[in-house]
Amino acid sequence: TSTATTSGTTSATTTTACELIMMATLDMAATDSDLTGFSYGFSDGTYGYLVPFVSSGFSGKVARFDLASFSSVSVLDLTSTDADLKGFTGGFTDGTYGYLVPLKTTNGQDWSKVARFDLASFSSVSVLDLASTDADLMGFYGGFTDGTYGYMVPNNNGQLFGKVARFDLASFSSVSVLDLTSTDTDLKGFDGGFTDGTYGYLVPYDNGKVARFDLASFSSVSVLDLTSTDADLKGFDGGFTDGTYGYLVPSNNGQKFGKVARFDLASFSKVSVLDLTSTDADLKGFSRGFTDGTYGYLVPYNNGQAFGKVARFDLASFSSVSVLDLTSTDTDLKGFHGGFIDGTYGYL
Numbered sequence: 395t396s397t398a399t400t401s402g403t404t405s406a407t408t409t410t411a412c413e414l415i416m417m418a419t420l421d422m423a424a425t426d427s428d429l430t431g432f433s434y435g436f437s438d439g440t441y442g443y444l445v446p447f448v449s450s451g452f453s454g455k456v457a458r459f460d461l462a463s464f465s466s467v468s469v470l471d472l473t474s475t476d477a478d479l480k481g482f483t484g485g486f487t488d489g490t491y492g493y494l495v496p497l498k499t500t501n502g503q504d505w506s507k508v509a510r511f512d513l514a515s516f517s518s519v520s521v522l523d524l525a526s527t528d529a530d531l532m533g534f535y536g537g538f539t540d541g542t543y544g545y546m547v548p549n550n551n552g553q554l555f556g557k558v559a560r561f562d563l564a565s566f567s568s569v570s571v572l573d574l575t576s577t578d579t580d581l582k583g584f585d586g587g588f589t590d591g592t593y594g595y596l597v598p599y600d601n602g603k604v605a606r607f608d609l610a611s612f613s614s615v616s617v618l619d620l621t622s623t624d625a626d627l628k629g630f631d632g633g634f635t636d637g638t639y640g641y642l643v644p645s646n647n648g649q650k651f652g653k654v655a656r657f658d659l660a661s662f663s664k665v666s667v668l669d670l671t672s673t674d675a676d677l678k679g680f681s682r683g684f685t686d687g688t689y690g691y692l693v694p695y696n697n698g699q700a701f702g703k704v705a706r707f708d709l710a711s712f713s714s715v716s717v718l719d720l721t722s723t724d725t726d727l728k729g730f731h732g733g734f735i736d737g738t739y740g741y742l
Contacts (some may be wrong), residue, residue, distance in 0.1 A: 417723050418464055422457050429457045433634035434484040434536070434682060434732030435741065436492070437461065438513050442734070442741050444681070445485045445490055446472070452498060454480035458516055461736050464717040468516055474696055475519040479509045484536040484586070484732070486544070487513065488563050493544055495537040496524075504551045508544070510566055520566055523584035524559050527569040532561045536586035536632065538594070539563065540609050545594055547587045554583035554600060560612055570612055574605050577615040581605045586632035586682065588640070590659050595633065595640055602628035604642070606662055608705050616662055623665040627655050633730070634690070635659065636709050641690055643683040644670070650697045651704075652678035653716050654690070656712055666712055670705050673715040677705045682732035684740065685709065693733045694720070700729030702740070 417651065422429035422444070433447035442461055446453040454473040460466040472479035472494075481498040494509040506525035512518035518584070524531035535549035546559040556574035561567065569611035574581035574596070585599035589609065596605040597684030601623035620627035620642075633640055652670035657663065670677035681695035692705040695738040703722035707713065720727035720742070733742040 395451060406526060417596075417720070419727065420459060420467070421463055422459075424471050425457075426455065428453060428455050429467070429469065432457070432731060433497075435734055436485055436487055436724055437736050437741070438487050438489065438492075439736065441513075441516075442640075442736070443485065443487075445482050445494055447497070447731070448479055452481035456492070456511065458492070461739075463543075464739075470511060470516055470519070472519055476507065476509075476521050478505060478507050479519070479521065481505060482509070483534070484547075486537055486539050488541065488544075489513075491563075493537065493539070495534050495546055496537060497533055497549070504533035504719065508546070508561070520563060522566055522569070524561070524569055525608050527559075528557065528571050530555055530557050531569070531571065534559070535584065536597075538587055538589050540589050540591065540594075543609075545587065545589075547584050547596055549583055549585065549599075552656070556582035556584075556605075558594070558596070558607070570572055572607060572612055572615070574607070574615055577605075578603065578617050579617070581617065585630060585645075586643075588633055588635050590637065590640075591636050595635075597630050597633045597642055599629055599631065599645070604640070604657070618657060618659075618662055618665070620665055623655075624653065624667055626653055627665070630655070631680060631695070634642055634685050635685055636685050636687065636690075639709075641642075641683065641685075643680050643692055645679055645681060645695070650679035652680075654692070654707070666713055668707060668715070670707075670715055673705075674703065674717050676703050677700055677715075677717070680705070681730065684733055684735050686735055686737070686740075691733070691740055693730050693736075696730065697731060702728035702730075704740075 431448040432444040482494040533551035583600035631645035679697035
C-alpha cells in the first residue's frame with residue numbers, strides 16, 4: 395500500500411469486506427408505503443431518523459427506528475402541521491430537537507421552511523421560514539450545528555446562490571445571513587458542510603472551492619481551491635472531519651469520479667488525494683460519508699448506475715481501502731443518499 399502525499403494521488407491495495415461483514419436490513423415501506431426516497435439521516439444515539447425528500451412525490455414523512463433492535467419504525471408526518479413541509483435534504487440534532495433542511499416542496503418549488511421536531515415525543519413540530527428574513531433563503535442542501543446555532547448550506551434557489559443562513563437553536567429564531575459571494579463570486583451552489591467547532595466548512599459541487607467561515611463572528615471567509623492541486627477535485631457530495639483533516643466525498647465533476655480530497659484543518663491547506671478507483675473501478679459517484687474516528691466510509695449512490703459498494707479507508711494513513719458490496723446480501727441495496735453511525739453500526 396502506498397502512502398498519501400500532500401499534493402498527489404494515493405492508491406491502495408484492495409481488501410474486500412474485511413470486518414465489514416455484519417449486515418442487516420430494515421424495510422421502511424413495510425410500515426408505510428410512503429417511506430421511500432429519503433435524503434440523508436441522523437441519530438440521537440437511541441433512534442435513527444431518515445429525512446424525507448421524494449416518495450411518489452415530494453414527501454414530508456420522517457421515519458424513526460430503534461437503533462438497539464434495528465426495528466420499531468415510527469412515522470411523523472410533517473405535512474399535518476404545514477402542507478409545505480416536504481422535500482428536505484439533510485438534517486441534524488442538538489440533542490433535544492431534530493432539524494430538517496428545506497430544498498423543494500410541491501411542484502418542485504425551492505423552499506425555505508426549516509422543520510423542527512421534539513426527539514423525546516417524536517412530535518411537537520415547529521416551523522421557521524427563513525425567507526421571512528431574506529427572500530433568497532431557500533433551496534438549501536445540507537446543514538449542521540455548532541451546538542448554539544444551526545447553519546443551512548446554500549445550493550440553488552432558482553439559481554446557484556451563496557447565502558449561508560444561521561438561526562439560534564434556543565429560540566428557533568434570530569436568523570442571520572452570510573453572503574459568501576461577497577468574498578468570491580464562485581462561492582455558491584454547495585453540497586453539504588461540517589464544522590470542527592471553530593469554523594464552518596462548505597463542500598463545493600459546481601467548482602472546487604471550499605469555503606470556510608468563522609463560527610464565533612459568522613464572518614471571516616477563507617477559500618481553498620482544490621483544483622490547484624488536481625483539476626479533477628470538484629463536484630463533491632458532502633464531507634466530514636476527524637478533527638485534524640476535512641474529507642470531501644467524490645460524486646460528479648462532469649463525470650462520475652472517485653478521488654477523495656483531504657485537507658489540513660489547522661492550515662486550511664495541504665491537500666491530499668486518494669483515488670478509490672485504483673482499488674476498484676466501481677468506486678465513484680458517492681453521496682455523503684461519515685467516520686467512526688478510525689476509518690472514513692463513503693455511501694454508494696450512482697457510478698453511472700445505482701450501485702451498492704461501500705468504500706472504507708484508513709484515516710491515519712489515508713490509504714488501505716476496503717470494499718463492502720451490499721448487493722451481495724440484497725440486490726436492492728444500492729443507490730443510497732447519505733448515512734450515519736451510532737458508534738457501533740453504520741446506517742445507509
